[in-house]
Every structure is written in C-alpha cells, then in structure tokens.
Amino acid sequence: MDGATETSRDAVAGPRAAPGRECLACGGETSRPLFEKGGKRFLRCPDCGYVRLEPLPTLAELEAHYAWTYAEGPYAVFAAAEDVRAFIARDRLASLGAALPAGPWLDVGASTGAFVRAAREAGHDARGIELSEAAVAAAGKSGLPVERARIEDWEPSEPLAAVTAFDVLEHLLDPTVLPERARRWLRPGGVLALTLPDIGSPVARAMGRHWFFYAPNDHFHYFDRGSIARFLERHGFRAERIVTAAKPLTPDYVAGQVQVFYPPLAAASRLVRLLPRGLRERTIHVPVGEMLVVARRSDA
Numbered sequence: 001m002d003g004a005t006e007t008s009r010d011a012v013a014g015p016r017a018a019p020g021r022e023c024l025a026c027g028g029e030t031s032r033p034l035f036e037k038g039g040k041r042f043l044r045c046p047d048c049g050y051v052r053l054e055p056l057p058t059l060a061e062l063e064a065h066y067a068w069t070y071a072e073g074p075y076a077v078f079a080a081a082e083d084v085r086a087f088i089a090r091d092r093l094a095s096l097g098a099a100l101p102a103g104p105w106l107d108v109g110a111s112t113g114a115f116v117r118a119a120r121e122a123g124h125d126a127r128g129i130e131l132s133e134a135a136v137a138a139a140g141k142s143g144l145p146v147e148r149a150r151i152e153d154w155e156p157s158e159p160l161a162a163v164t165a166f167d168v169l170e171h172l173l174d175p176t177v178l179p180e181r182a183r184r185w186l187r188p189g190g191v192l193a194l195t196l197p198d199i200g201s202p203v204a205r206a207m208g209r210h211w212f213f214y215a216p217n218d219h220f221h222y223f224d225r226g227s228i229a230r231f232l233e234r235h236g237f238r239a240e241r242i243v244t245a246a247k248p249l250t251p252d253y254v255a256g257q258v259q260v261f262y263p264p265l266a267a268a269s270r271l272v273r274l275l276p277r278g279l280r281e282r283t284i285h286v287p288v289g290e291m292l293v294v295a296r297r298s299d300a
Contacts, residue, residue: 023045023047023048023050024050024052024175024176024221024231024234025045025048025049025050025223025227025228025230025231025234026045026047026048026050026227026230027234028045028046028047028048030045030046030047031043031044031045031046031052032044032046034051034209035208035209037209037214037216038215038216038217039216040053040054040055040216041053041054041055042054042209042214042216042222045227048226048227048230049199049200049223049224049226049227050221050222050223050227050231051199051221051222051223052220052221052222053216053219053220053221056173056220057173057217059173062173084249084250084253085111085112085114086114086117086118087248087249087283088114088247088248089114089115089117089118090118091247091248091285092115092118092164092166092195092245092292093115093118093119093122095243095245095292096164096193096292096294099191099193099240099241099294100124100161100162100164100191100193101161101162101189101190101191102124102161103125103160103161103162103187104125104126104127104156104158104159104160104161104162105119105124105125105126105127105160105161105162105163105164106126106127106128106129106156106160106162106163106164106185107119107126107127107128107129107163107164107165107166108128108129108151108163108164108165108168108178108182109128109129109130109165109166109167109168110127110128110129110130110135110139110146111130111132111135111139112135112138112139112142112144112146113128113135113138113139113142113144113146115128115164115166116128116139116144116145116146117142117144120144126145127145127146127147128144128145128146128147129146129147129148129149129151129154130146130147130148130149131148131149131150132148133148136148151177151178151181152177152181154181155185156185159185159186159187159190160185160186160187160190161186161187161190161191162186162190162191162192162193163182163185163186163190163191163192163193164192164193164194165178165182165192165193165194166194166195167195167196167290168194168196169194169196169221169223170196170197170213170218170219170220170221170222171218171219171220172220172221173220175220175221175231176235179192179231179232179235179236179237180235182237182297183235183236183237183297186297187297188297188299189296189297189299190296190297191294191295191296191297192232192237192294192295192296192297193292193293193294193295194228194292194293194295195245195290195291195292195293196223196228196290196291196293197213197219197222197223197289197290197291198223198224198225198244198289198290198291199222199223199224200224200225200226201244201287201289201290201291202287202289203287203288203289204289211289212288213288213289213290225242225291228242228291228293229242229293232293232295233298236297236298237295237296237297237298238295238296238298239293239294239295240294240295240296241292241293241294242291242292242293242294243291243292244287244290244291244292245290245291245292246285246286246287246288246290247285247286247288247290248283248284248285248286249283249284249285249286250280250281250282250283250284251272251275251279251280251281251282251284252272252280252281254272254286255270255272255273
C-alpha cells in the first residue's frame with residue numbers, strides 16, 4: 001500500500017553519496033541481519049533498532065525506478081486519486097493543529113501540491129518543492145506555488161517557520177540531508193513535521209518482512225519512535241510529539257491498492273465492489289503503520 005502514503009519519492013532524487021555504516025540514529029558501529037527481501041538485506045542496529053537497506057541503489061537506478069513508477073507504475077494509481085490526496089492533506093493539516101507556527105511554510109516532496117493547497121486554503125503561507133517534472137507541472141496548472149528543486153540546492157528568500165516532509169525520509173539515500181537542510185532554513189524555534197513508517201507499530205510487528213513498507217526498491221531507512229527521536233536530536237531537533245498517523249482512505253481505494261501491490265489478494269479485494277456505493281466511498285482512518293513526528297529546532 002505504498003501508494004496510499006502519498007509517497008514523495010521524487011522530491012529528493014539526487015541526494016548526496018550514501019552514508020557509511022555508522023548507525024544514523026545512535027552512532028553505533030554494528031548491525032545485524034534482520035531478513036532478506038527483493039535481493040536486498042535489511043540490517044538492524046542492536047542498540048537502537050534503526051533498520052537500513054543494503055546495498056543501496058545507485059542514483060541512476062533510483063531515478064530510473066522513480067520515473068517508471070510515477071509515469072506508469074504503482075505510484076501512478078495514487079497520483080490519479082485526487083480525492084484521496086485531498087483527504088490526506090486536509091487530515092494532516094488537522095492533525096498538526098497549532099503545532100506549526102505562523103509564517104512561511106515549505107512542504108518538501110510536495111508532489112502535485114495537495115498539502116500546499118490545503119494549507120493555503122486555511123490561510124497559511126505555504127509553498128512546496130518537488131523534483132518530479134510531471135507533478136510540478138500538475139501543481140502549476142492548479143496555480144499552486146510548487147517549484148522543481150532538489151532539497152540540496154533550494155534556499156528560501158526568508159527564514160521559514162515550518163518545514164513539512166510527508167513520506168520522504170525513508171526514500172532518501174542519505175536521510176541526514178533533510179534535517180540538516182531544514183535546520184538551515186528554519187528560524188530559531190522553527191518546526192519540522194514528518195510522517196514516516198514506524199517499525200514499532202502493531203501492523204509492522206504483525207506482518208514482519210511482509211509489511212508493505214518493507215519495499216527494497218523504494219524505502220531504505222526505517223525508524224521506530226525512539227530511534228527517530230535520537231536521529232533528529234543528532235541533527236539539531238528536539239522531538240516534541242510522536243503519534244500514530246492513520247490514513248483517511250476509502251474502501252474503494254484500498255481495494256485498488258491491494259490489487260496493485262498484492263495480486264494474490266486481488267480476488268478478495270474485488271468483493272468490496274459488492275458493497276453499497278455509499279460504504280465503498282466512505283472515508284475511514286486506516287492504520288497502515290506510520291507515525292507523525294513534530295520536532296522543534298534546538299538552539300541550545
């Protein structure tokens with residue numbers, strides 16, 4: 001169900017060289033095999049639980065994969081689901097509440113601008129950056145201020161109050177670039193808000209290696225609540241709030257995602273079509289195993 005996460009994978013295709021073997025969360029120097037999947041090894045830090053993929057793809061492999069998945073692969077299903085993207089964006093804005101201070105906001109990995117639109121409609125000064133040319137073009141047609149830029153190259157015209165990055169961190173070859181750049185952009189006391197997979201969530205523990213977020217072509221770094229707090233602390237942020245992030249989805253959309261990502265269950269998912277239309281299109285919050293993190297720039 002990766003498409004259900006509004007993956008912003010193209011936002012930062014073009015990261016720095018992959019990090020070394022030191023644990024990115026706690027700095028430990030050992031890791032232990034967890035399992036293999038898709039020809040890749042998942043390695044776990046025994047000290048804090050952070051999980052990483054090995055080997056990482058090359059930049060060329062990553063760009064080719066994302067170009068395919070956005071144009072005609074699994075993500076195309078989500079990109080076309082405008083209503084679902086709007087539901088998710090409004091829900092995220094409501095979940096953040098007053099956690100994001102007034103002032104300029106930047107959404108990293110803005111895709112076609114669903115969160116930027118929701119924030120601006122609520123009266124906030126929000127804009128976004130995104131690497132996918134197709135997504136930026138779609139946002140532009142809607143009059144949304146989303147520009148094509150790499151996270152490493154973009155600079156704000158004034159200090160930001162908040163940076164959001166939904167379903168981005170796990171896709172980066174080097175995830176340290178996100179908090180490092182966000183800290184540079186934010187004014188003192190500014191806020192960084194993230195959503196990302198939570199390997200400590202009940203669904204992740206129940207599904208094990210079959211959890212849909214264990215996707216070796218797309219996701220390279222995995223945290224639980226403790227390890228993400230330590231990771232952010234190492235890069236100048238203090239985690240203030242870490243909670244479960246359920247997705248507002250319709251049974252129709254979930255059934256479509258199952259058919260794309262879990263073909264063996266496609267027949268069962270088609271049973272949803274037998275439900276009355278009102279039930280099929282009703283929005284429900286689905287716990288897919290993600291967390292919402294709100295962290296404040298630490299200036300001590």
